[in-house]
Amino acid sequence: MTIRKTGVKIIFVLTIFLSYLSVQAQQFNDYFTEQTLRLDYIFGGNKAQQHAYLADLVQLNRWDGRKGNLSTTPIQGNGQIKVYDAATDKLIYVLPFSSLFQEWLTQEESNQTTKSFENSYLIPYPKAKAKVQVSFFDAQRKETILLTHLIDPQDILIRKATTNDIPYETIHKATTANPIKIAIVAEGYKDTEMNEFMEYARKTVHSLFQHKVFKKHENAFEIVAVKSPSKDSNVSVPSKNIWRSTAVQSNFDTFYAERYLTTSHTKLLHTLLENIPYQHIIILSNTDVYGGGGILNSYALTTTKNEQFEPVVVHEFGHSFAGLADEYFYAVDVFENKAIEKIEPWEKNNTSLVDFQSKWADMVAKSTPIPTPDSMLGTVKIGAFEGLKGNGLYIPSHDCRMKANTPKDFCPVCSRALEEMILFYTGK
Template identity: 30%
Template sequence: MNRFTAIGILLLLTSTTGAQTFDRLFHNRTLRVDFYHTGTKGQESIALDQCYEEGEWAGSRHNLIDNLNRGEYQARVYDVATATLIFSYGYSTIFNEWQTTGAAAQGQWRTFHESVLLPLPKGKIQFTISRRDKQMNFREIFSSVIDPNAPTQINRSRRTPQFKATPLLQNGPASTKVDLVILGDGYSAADLEKFRKDARHFNDLMFATSPFKERRQDFNVWMIEVISEESGISKPDANVWKSGALGTAYNTFGSARYVLTEANKTLRDLAGQVPYDFVNILVNDNRYGGGGIYRLYTTTFATSDQPGRSAITSMCMSSAIPSRAWATSTTARRFRTRSSIRRKSSRGSRM
């Protein structure tokens, strides 16, 4: 047996073992844990909101422990029966960026709604959230026991999809691919054809750009035709207010071009009708702008000259799509080196 055959067998055995571990501990469904994150500069607290059972699990069935060491926070899941860590997930939040603002420094308090997605466990779990300390080590700040077999702990109601979902790229099962969902905000019913064009343009541009071009077969992409009451999104600095379905707006934390939404529950409800790892929101407006938070979502303006390459950069840096499809590339290795030198995990990406 040559060494290449041996390596192949070892990889196959590792993959098989990972799948067996998943099947023993989890259902092929998604558990969405919603909670409220409240605080000001130097202070924070987390309160559980509700847990939801959603569709098929879009994440890996093999790599259940997050070893990337990115993000300001890390959710950890322990099997109560054995006290074993069975799942972890690094991420950042709008809240931790809020803590860097002048308003927070002056003692103003804010509350943000947040979610963590994990595979639906078969047994009782200890769900914890940890945050980095000044030495960049994770320290636990929240813990709650969740029993998926207790009928009152998980909302299992089936939501009827509100908007049409269309696959733009399908290369295989969600658990073996990076699953991206594109939603629109500020697109009225009369703008839907424009949204379809914008979404396809973004998709085509993304997969014409390295390293995504070389890893196209590793992705699935969906678009959801979200309809807003009117065209455009809010620009508070110009006293322009719109009723967008997803609530995106310019002027986040006083930055004119920074586009985020705080309507987390609405976003999760709409995105959850398809399996997804990452979310990109196309905003139908004419001001240059966008942004994103690591493993939360990215936003991209989509009127002036269509979504551009800046959107691809934002997707790489904020949504960390490299975590699976980009992980072996030279560019990714350079990105990881830069990330280990500079603390990027606590800030969002702004355009």
């Protein structure tokens, strides 16, 4: 009798679960095709006033992003792309992001001049007319809509993806139905140096899966190595008056910070990938100089020949994939690493203690004082340690991939945030 009842319960739960999956699949198919719409924007302005302009629309042949959790996001980001069905005004897709432009707005230069930056974002291709909103969040987490524009999927001026002959190789296969697709892109590697790039691409995969949360979900990732050739070896170093012709035109000295390696040419980057399966991007640059950068839903970029390559590439991916914040701070930094009074930052791994319950309070032992004194370093696994004297931000641990290169893994707080993002993307 008990067995029969249990069987009925199992069948009932299974029916509900299958119905849930059906609704999720139906929702995607109701509003989107199995293609991608790339949105190319120009963000411009200064500290006082910001603008977003639509530069181009590109239709890619396939959709490699999520098919569930379409109208939600587990993180706010510094901005968001929101897609609405034009006929019903129903929200049908959300993409959080950060951008170099918003980082530049924290610089003194933004008080004195006006600049613009390229930005490219991927959304599923709409079946019917859609409304797209581009919004920024300020330091107080107030949202401002910078741009609203309509998309007609039948518009003849939406450019079709070009056919390029850039080869790529699958270096890690997924077994899940809706995997997270990552493209590892060669930067500063000539055609004759691609074997060396492939070696570092494989090291990237190996390093990623040395971290427990990624190892646990190893089958959820599909990773390709893109053999994008550069005319010159190495990358540009403006402070030494070295400018090289490379695949995605990256350079050190971003915002005059010596180690900050980025590319502002996102349209060029995405054009290289138009016929390649991807949603997330890791760029490997051919230099032994220490440095890199990671920007949420844009790219992670790091150098390959430096001895710290393997921990750094995973650290930068933590930024670009899950919006994790740095847990190290300097008195003078590229960004404003300072708490805003009465505001809780949106990143999952730092806190101003304004709303600590929304962060990792549930992971801290009841006997651990908050804030946690540095004298307890090594004796408690998770607390709320001061990031930098006087900056008002607190971090979970000093033993974490987002803190330093020496720890072997992410702390439990960052691991939980990463797992939440993995499950979000895979629709679980």
